[in-house]
Amino acid sequence: MKNDNTITIQNLKDLDLLVQQIRRLEQANERPEKKALQQYMSVFDNSGAPAIIIENDMLVSRANPKFEELTGFTKTEIEGRLKWPQFLVEEDRERMVRYHTLRRIREDKAPEEYECTVVTKTGQLKYIYMKVGMIPGTRRSVASFTDITSLKLTEQALRESDRRLSTLMGNLPGMAYRGSNDARRTMTFLSQGCRGLTGLDPAVLTGADAGGYADLIHPDDRKMVLAVIQKAVSQRRAYEMVYRIRLADNDGEKWVWEKGVGVFSPEDELVALEGFITDFTDQKRSEQALVQENIRLRSSMKDRYQFCGIIGKSPAMQQIYEMILKAAASDANVIIYGESGTGKELVARAIHDTSDRNRRNFVPVNCGAIPEGLFESEFFGYKKGAFSGAHVAKKGYIDMAEGGTLFLDEVGEISLHMQVKLLRAIDQGGYTPLGGNEVLRPEIRIVAATNRDLKMFVQKGLMRKDFFYRIHIIPIHLPPLRERKEDLPLLIEHFLKKYDKQDHGELISGRVLEFMNRYEWPGNVRELQNVLHRYATLNRLDLVDTDAHEPEGRLPDFRGPIEEQADVPDFRTAVRRFEKALILKTLEQSRWHREAAAKRLGLPVRTFFRKLKALDISSA
Template sequence: MNQNELIEQINSLKDQLKKTTFDLEKRKKELHCLYTISKIAETENLDIDFLMQQVVEIIPFSLQYPDISAATAVVLNKTYKNCPHAPNQWKISAPIKFSGKKIGSLTVYLTRKPHQNLETPFLKEEQDLINAVCERVGKIIQRIQITEQLKAIEYELHSKQGNRIWVEENQTKIPWNSSPALFSILGDITREKEKEHLVTQENIRLRSSIKERYRFQNIIGMSPAMQHVYDQILTAANSDANVSIYGESGTGKELVARAIHDLSLRNADAFVTINCGAIPEPLMESEFFGYKKGAFTGAVFDKHGYLDLADTGTLFLDEIGDLPLSMQVKLLRAIDGGGYYPIGSQSKQTSDFRIIAATNKNLKQLVGEGFMREDFYYRIQVIPIFLPPLKDRKEDIPLLIDHFTDIYAKNSPLKKIPNHIAAQILNHDWPGNIRELQNALLRFFSTGEFEILNMTVKPIQSDHFKQSIPPGDTNTDLSHAIKTVEKEQIINALQSTNWHRSCAAAKLGISRSTLFRRMKKHGLKLKRNVRY
């Protein structure tokens, strides 16, 4: 064999290796996609809506052009999309069938044609994957509907003595003497129902009064954005599903997590907080799962991990976007009920915990970039809650000022916020959110100096701040300053909308009835001949 033939053979082997590697990567993505859908099928109380929304979210990541792929599913006349997109000619599709009958379809579009000059932008393997997904989804939907028909039955029994107990009956279809039969298991759920009733009644009471509250648990705010958050907290508290809380730094994610725990059925048990970004990766496993005495040098006693401590309670994973992939895999197994092993132990442990995660990152983007596993993402992304930044809920700033003033003024000679500082507070965008506001007010009541970004108000020149009024400031009544600013905002909104009260209310982010009350408070009368 001469040198040219040898080079040609080596190049041929390289091409084969490259093709084989490419094929293996595609196969790996396909299997991972199908595995993830199968794991979603194990979700407790799974319904068709949740299943199909997860499917259209997963599919694009399994294709060769995930950045420009969009998925649409239609099942039982209901449409599901992973993102807004319009139909076009670059698509592949497959039917979803139930007992041989078509009940819908799954279609994948490319939002634009790839640069490569191809007859079709999709691979044959991708069509095969869509076919396999549709086949599996059809079977899962069939199982969901059968489960719905055989759903657990709950009923109340009364004895002659007047005692009452709640019974849950779970039915399973089984063969019996070559014929179909139902196998029923009965369980006493009286205590659970009584506890559930108490929590439900408390949540009903909270919902009925929440609209006029400025404080919910330890969270301050009356704005429409925060009222929506309060509703989401109550919804999450009534469920045992995992929760993801999104928000910028300083928006109060841990307060929301604590509120969900305190209002849930797990409130009598532990609330375990973990900052995922503060634990060195080599220590992750021992911190989460614990270790046995003698497992390594320095292990002189058994140590319980976070999962042990959170048993029957809540595991709060702060900054979950910083959790390394290696730990995601191990934690996922514990979430799915597979248990975990403390370091140095051969005995598998289990823990009944609920995860509430918090992050200021885009977890879906982390999945696309390979920093978070898809299956882990879908386990924690069951109930998402999005916290608004402080700049989007400025009407809550006066309440927050009053709250922090009550705390910090107790041990300070300064008892009020001067007008010129109140104006700066209300006009600032607060990139650090509530934490930045809190720190600025703490600094003011401690030193007499108020600082935001690069702007500093000089400290009050007096012995131990005995004189809390800066020169030229004759009115230190914060409520007066707030009323003045509020009145100006209302007038500006009314003037910019030609005194159209519905439009002005929408511009201010308040209800029409609230606007009426505040106009009356400030003595603002509707101009004549103005429609509303």
């Protein structure tokens, strides 16, 4: 505090200084001169905080303008007329009188600072925080106030909303939580719903030496739960999952549904996880019952001639349908063996579509078409700027398949080096997108496919044993078309219906059908599909005869497209038709082995696959 007239008491600290100053003058035995006193009184009056001087008999002898403002009484109404307790609510009076008396017996006996409630002239209540000190050598005290009404009201509103929230949470059919992001899932708060859900009192799980919530999670689900949380938190998004918990006292288990989110500080540090967990047992049980019922119904269906878009009613295909349903009901990895064109991808899709992953992605990857150098970026993705040319971040296949199915077609083409990386990614180790630093732990199911003998690959050292055993859990062997000729009529009918706008179906004579029946179908269903597609669009039936004898009247052979297409409208169309015919012919010669066809044409595998797509051959 400075010693001039411009000084004001801005707050309680200034009041302290004022009292100390008076005390010093007293101690120095220098009676404050009239002028100095006047100065102090002026400071008192100009104080930014309400202040009063209280006499021994509790009469207020001086009040500053701020106090007038606070209470609505004027100086004339207050000074020498009103006693301090008269400004207080009934409940506070006794306490204030006690402090007042104590302070005069021994100053340090009474608290210096406290809260009380003042009643204004109009009867309004004001919450105040006050500080009181004795004026040395006198029986007077000086009190200064801070109006904390709005603070108190906010506090009350907060308490009320807290109360309402906890009533609400207490009555919810589940438990709300706040906890740390650690492997034990330490909880700092659990709503009362904890008892109903887990059989445990919230205090048991939140106390200082409580075991973490992770202990309640079923051991088979724990890894998945932690991985889902880590992944969501690292991507700043909410997590949601269904898993099992074990109940207290070995009282069985429950399925629960959890949804939560990471809470971040303004400095962007993860401070907690908050969310909600609710009983999901009934829903899960009815879902499981439905899947079982589905399996039962489907298994009991006799003579199924098609399943999830797969055509075939041979006993071999019936067995495949059973296998698909069994694989769909489990979460284990699947490997599909079969020659090219037997429908391995169709089977993989059917497993995905009938499993409870069907709301997430099915991501097909042709491992044979990815050059070694691009493998990592294709599978793991990359961040923007990870390498020159990475102008935008790109998701990898693994991330795209999160929660769903990753279909690894031609899995035998994956190099040993990449097998290690993939294995680590899908097991505990996780993976990091190129140019990134967070470790992602995927939750995917792998369905792989191959037309090679993978056991032989392992023996020859072309496939790692651990990788093989990781993917070879449920094997499905798709029979080639020549071993299920009884499916031919159904397939022919199906494809002609699909492609034939002019209804050539009737034009396929008995002799041609017979020929088709004897034909070996090296390209399996894909070849049959392409032959019929061409037949429907070009009115030509091309088959490369192997051992079968052609029917009388010969099927038309492959002919040069230019002579045949005399009505070519332009150069580009002509080139396109030529390319298509050439590729089809080469595919036939390579028994529909696409890599072999690419090699024969001297094209890089990727380019060849692009062409197949552009010319609509792969989907034909």
